[in-house]
Amino acid sequence: MELIVSDLACARGGLPVLEGVSFTLGAGQALILRGPNGIGKTTLLRTLAGLQPPLKGNMTMPPEAMAYAAHADGLKATLSVRENLSFWARIYGTNAVDTALATMNLSDLAGRQARNLSAGQKRRLGLARLLVTGRPIWVLDEPTVSLDAASVALFAGVIRAHLAQGGAALIATHIDLGLPEAGVLDLGAFKARSPAAGGISSAFDEAFA
Template identity: 60%
Template sequence: MLQVTNLTCGRGGVPVLSGVGFTVAAGEALILRGPNGIGKTTLLRTLAGLQPVLAGTVAFPEEQGAYASHADGIKSALTIRENLQFWADIYGGGGSGSTLRETALAAFDLLDLQHRMGGTLSAGQKRRLGLARLAVIERKVLFLDEPTVSLDGFSVKLFAEWLRGHLADGGLAVITTHIDLGIDAPELDLTPYQAAPDQRGGSDEAFL
């Protein structure tokens, strides 16, 4: 379970969201909504422990958390298969062997491309490979920032199908997205949680 209580998060020590609270149980997802610049990415990074909490608490089994952003994390000199093995090894899932890799390759329609070098992939193929990493790291608590960037409609459906499987297997996810993923998940509008104007400042807002 992920438990967030009265959370204040910010960028450069300047609060952008305050009083945020919610619970996501195993098998559930939560979709974060709000206009550009409101602080969705800042909130996700704070939940994942990549930047400090200004106030409040975030509780979940930290060894089970993983954050995926717009960056695909692709090693251009490795093949698709080698990329997946690299990330499995980093996260301690390498011992699961070929089963994890085969499952990830199939889930994201990468079997026919598995021997292609990462540096030769299109933007959409790189995104699919970046998401396939999630299938080999064996982490239950996922923080996903716009996971469908660069994906076509078919690939979005592949991701949504994989995500439903992740949830059915007891995982959970908090996701920022501007599209309908076709999954049964509540949405949280962050607009009511904007920090007071005199606390926020303006120089960083375009990057939140």
């Protein structure tokens, strides 16, 4: 099980932001994306998740191997915590709802509607979806947003358990998740050359994650 990225270039708003991105992520490995705001971390993850096409380059992985968690929690507000997870479990053909509830400390909230959760509880529920996908490669964009210190530690433990079971994780985060074995990929080394014309300033980049 590997995610192999070779000479990848991607764009935001029609303008190249990254070029020449190459790395391999194997079973049991984690890779942390670093770089200043606007460098293209979210753009890269969206490209890898298939939400936008690359400008060039290749990415290969086993079919249906990736689960993507973005900034939005993607919850159905009128469904309960359990119903939200059950919906995604049916989509992915798994039977791991109770495990996900327990792992993300949501069992006591299973019957509560998602709209009545706190921001941190919603985030934990959004991340619990990863556990019902059954997919080995997790691609995570700032997964700890809205989480308190205890929940960050909880989720870091979830990632470590995923890696120990042969999974892999690609994570854009500014938080230390306590993963000493994780590699670091600084996207500053892959910043695309600025357009020769057009007068677009660096402020344009800073408006996007």
